[in-house]
Amino acid sequence: MEQPDFFNIPSPCIGVCEANAKGYCKGCLRSREERLYWLDMTDEQKHQVMRLIGMRKTKIDRKSTRLNS
Secondary structure, eight states: OOOOOSSOOOOOOOSOOOBOTTSOBTTTOOOHHHHHTGGGSOHHHHHHHHHHHHHHHHHHHHHHHHHHO
16 A cells, blocks of 8 residues: 655756756756656656656766766
């Protein structure tokens, strides 16, 4: 059984709305569909998107570290 959150899960949008080469927003790292359907998602779906954003950020940070080494 899914336990509801006590507070709304805020959008990760930071107002930098431009797609990168892979189609993810450069500001929040969400896909077009994730941005489009955010308000219709369940809390569990939003948590999953936040996990995916974390994984995408880690991948970008690792790539940036390798390029700067």
